[in-house]
Amino acid sequence: xxxxxxxxxxxxxxxxxxxxxxxxxxxxxxxxxxxxxxxxxxxxxxxxxxxxxxxxxxxxxxxxxxxxxxxxxxxxxxxxxxxxxxxxxxxxxxxxxxxxxxxxxxxxxxxxxxxxxxxxxxxxxxxxxxxxxxxxxxxxxxxxxxxxxxxxxxxxxxxxxxxxxxxxxxxxxxxxxxxxxxxxxxxxxxxxxxxxxxxxxxxxxxxxxxxxxxxxxxxxxxxxxxxxxxxxxxxxxxxxxxxxxxxxxxxxxxxxxxxxxxxxxxxx
Amino acid sequence: xxxxxxxxxxxxxxxxxxxxxxxxxxxxxxxxxxxxxxxxxxxxxxxxxxxxxxxxxxxxxxxxxxxxxxxxxxxxxxxxxxxxxxxxxxxxxxxxxxxxxxxxxxxxxxxxxxxxxxxxxxxxxxxxxxxxxxxxxxxxxxxxxxxxxxxxxxxxxxxxxxxxxxxxxxxxxxxxxxxxxxxxxxxxxxxxxxxxxxxxxxxxxxxxxxxxxxxxxxxxxxxxxxxxxxxxxxxxxxxxxxxxxxxxxxxxxxxxxxxxxxxxxxxxxxxxxxxxxxxxxxxxxxxxxxxxxxxxxxxxxxxxxxxxxxxxxxxxxxxxxxxxxxxxxxxxxxxxxxxxxxxxxxxxxxxx
Numbered sequence: 112x113x114x115x116x117x118x119x120x121x122x123x124x125x126x127x128x129x130x131x132x133x134x135x136x137x138x139x140x141x142x143x144x145x146x147x148x149x150x151x152x153x154x155x156x157x158x159x160x161x162x163x164x165x166x167x168x169x170x171x172x173x174x175x176x177x178x179x180x181x182x183x184x185x186x187x188x189x190x191x192x193x194x195x196x197x198x199x200x201x202x203x204x205x206x207x208x209x210x211x212x213x214x215x216x217x218x219x220x221x222x223x224x225x226x227x228x229x230x231x232x233x234x235x236x237x238x239x240x241x242x243x244x245x246x247x248x249x250x251x252x253x254x255x256x257x258x259x260x261x262x263x264x265x266x267x268x269x270x271x272x273x274x275x276x277x278x279x280x281x282x283x284x285x286x287x288x289x290x291x292x293x294x295x296x297x298x299x300x301x302x303x304x305x306x307x308x309x310x311x312x313x314x315x316x317x318x319x320x321x322x323x324x325x326x327x328x329x330x331x332x333x334x335x336x337x338x339x340x341x342x343x344x345x346x347x348x349x350x351x352x353x354x355x356x357x358x359x360x361x362x363x364x365x366x367x368x369x370x371x372x373x374x375x376x377x378x379x
Numbered sequence: 380x381x382x383x384x385x386x387x388x389x390x391x392x393x394x395x396x397x398x399x400x401x402x403x404x405x406x407x408x409x410x411x412x413x414x415x416x417x418x419x420x421x422x423x424x425x426x427x428x429x430x431x432x433x434x435x436x437x438x439x440x441x442x443x444x445x446x447x448x449x450x451x452x453x454x455x456x457x458x459x460x461x462x463x464x465x466x467x468x469x470x471x472x473x474x475x476x477x478x479x480x481x482x483x484x485x486x487x488x489x490x491x492x493x494x495x496x497x498x499x500x501x502x503x504x505x506x507x508x509x510x511x512x513x514x515x516x517x518x519x520x521x522x523x524x525x526x527x528x529x530x531x532x533x534x535x536x537x538x539x540x541x542x543x544x545x546x547x548x549x550x551x552x553x554x555x556x557x558x559x560x561x562x563x564x565x566x567x568x569x570x571x572x573x574x575x576x577x578x579x580x581x582x583x584x585x586x587x588x589x590x591x592x593x594x595x596x597x598x599x600x601x602x603x604x605x606x607x608x609x610x611x612x613x614x615x616x617x618x619x620x621x622x623x624x625x626x627x628x629x630x631x632x633x634x635x636x637x638x639x640x641x642x643x644x645x646x647x648x649x650x651x652x653x654x655x656x657x658x659x660x661x662x663x664x665x666x667x668x669x670x671x672x673x674x675x676x677x678x679x680x681x682x683x684x685x686x687x688x689x690x691x692x693x694x695x696x697x698x699x700x701x702x703x704x705x706x707x708x709x710x711x712x713x714x715x716x717x718x719x720x721x722x723x724x725x726x727x728x729x730x731x
Contacts, residue, residue, distance in 0.1 A: 269463075269465065271461050271462075271463065271465040272465050272467060274424075274426050274452075274459075274461070274465065275459065275461055275465035275466075275467075276467075276478070277425075277426065277451075277452040277453045278424050278425075278426070278452055278453075278455075278457050278458075278459040279453075279478050279479035279521065279524075279525060280453050280454075280456075280479045280525060281453055281478070281479075282451075282453050289478075290467055290469075293467075293469040294467070294468060294469055296469075
């Protein structure tokens with residue numbers, strides 16, 4: 112075997128730097144908190160409330176994003192119409208908004224004094240400083256991640272598959288559920304993972320729009336921030352839990368991808 | 380009976396076609412890519428709405444733009460075999476075939492169809508693990524699963540490698556001759572069209588420029604395009620290796636030709652019309668042309684500055700000579716001639 116050339120060594124060195132920079136801080140979370148500490152900090156009421164709230168609001172938000180976002184993304188990928196590029200850009204705009212701006216924007220739109228505040232109030236919905244407000248905030252910031260990925264996944268589905276489905280007697284709606292969605296599934300799953308990651312970590316917009324009240328609007332990132340000045344160890348432990356949950360999500364998406372490939376699902 | 384009339388713009392192309400296909404008949408539309416072949420199929424299937432047109436299948440009207448009748452694609456009973464087969468990648472072979480079938484026995488019916496194509500033991504395989512030939516047969520089985528009133532085939536052999544193409548072509552020909560639905564097939568290859576179609580329509584720049592049997596088209600092309608597109612004359616026969624190192628082919632219907640290509644058994648003999656020389660009948664052999672067939676002129680067609688001669692000997696063939704030569708020989712239908720060409724210009728393709 113020949114010795115690696117200088118270029119290979121350069122590539123390896125860059126990878127080492129990147130890996131160290133990105134993994135050392137994450138590893139440090141676990142290094143500083145013993146498993147026992149981790150478990151005990153989870154025992155307290157505030158942590159459990161925050162975890163439960165994060166899971167509930169994220170699940171609700173994902174359900175809304177999937178139900179509305181999937182057909183919307185399909186429309187954008189499958190049809191062409193005037194002004195489509197503008198529509199796509201508007202949908203993607205929240206991607207580049209700083210979280211604080213997202214929070215202000217939500218307050219200005221559907222907050223008590225917002226332009227739609229009256230209408231929301233009249234409908235009997237209370238958003239600011241409520242759990243529903245958390246769902247609105249995380250849906251607002253994470254939906255574009257899913258939409259973007261889902262559009263790409265649908266656009267990659269061979270048009271002739273849907274044509275074939277129609278010539279075989281299936282309406283477009285039937286072909287969409289029986290062919291297009293299953294074929295696009297790996298791409299959709301990675302969209303869900305991106306949106307989930309963003310939703311679980313959401314901080315700024317939630318804090319500004321919904322506040323930080325234990326059991327009502329205090330999600331895990333808010334609870335971590337709340338503690339870090341007073342109880343660094345328990346903030347660390349809660350962080351470890353968030354890392355573990357996010358890591359598990361990332362892994363499960365990789366498995367969906369892998370499983371699809373094993374079953375011969377190749378987006379052609 | 381399938382009848383199609385369509386007039387529409389497809390991108391840069393102006394499509395103007397009128398076609399009729401009888402029950403049990405296969406019309407092969409042959410033309411270069413971009414000629415509008417696939418668009419014709421899409422109009423029939425309801426995947427493309429022409430500006431003006433009608434589509435009638437059996438007794439039913441599928442499309443009539445003047446009366447604002449347009450049946451959606453899913454309600455037209457078309458068996459459509461797509462160019463890349465368009466098999467659903469997430470479904471197994473039998474699930475693909477069962478896709479259009481409703482009812483409790485859909486699995487059994489799908490397996491029966493797969494059985495017909497010799498694929499029963501591949502029924503659980505997904506398209507990615509099927510060979511090209513197997514995919515083509517699954518696509519064909521799926522297209523037939525709805526008992527279609529019209530069969531549409533888009534380049535059904537082009538996705539196959541040369542080795543499997545011969546067998547697949549024979550199988551397809553058998554399926555086409557067994558069914559009684561009208562079939563419309565498109566291909567860029569005239570030989571394929573001649574092999575699979577009862578009639579061939581040559582399509583160029585959105586128009587069907589000529590229709591007829593393959594030998595009619597080769598013998599009497601109506602335009603230089605058709606003449607060039609039809610390409611080689613194809614004769615059939617049985618080959619055996621000769622003592623002289625050449626292959627001798629006994630032609631079906633009489634006559635013998637030789638070729639340097641190695642072959643044994645049933646073969647297709649191909650030679651380009653412009654390789655064939657014509658001399659008055661009864662002249663003694665001279666020169667290097669070893670292949671000589673007695674023939675009668677059936678048609679004389681001027682194609683640009685050339686003349687295409689339709690000939691009938693043991694089998695129909697066509698020769699192409701200059702107008703000057705045709706005038707000198709005084710050729711007209713009924714003239715007895717000898718067609719000759721070099722052994723070296725004779726290609727053999729095994730068909731067994």
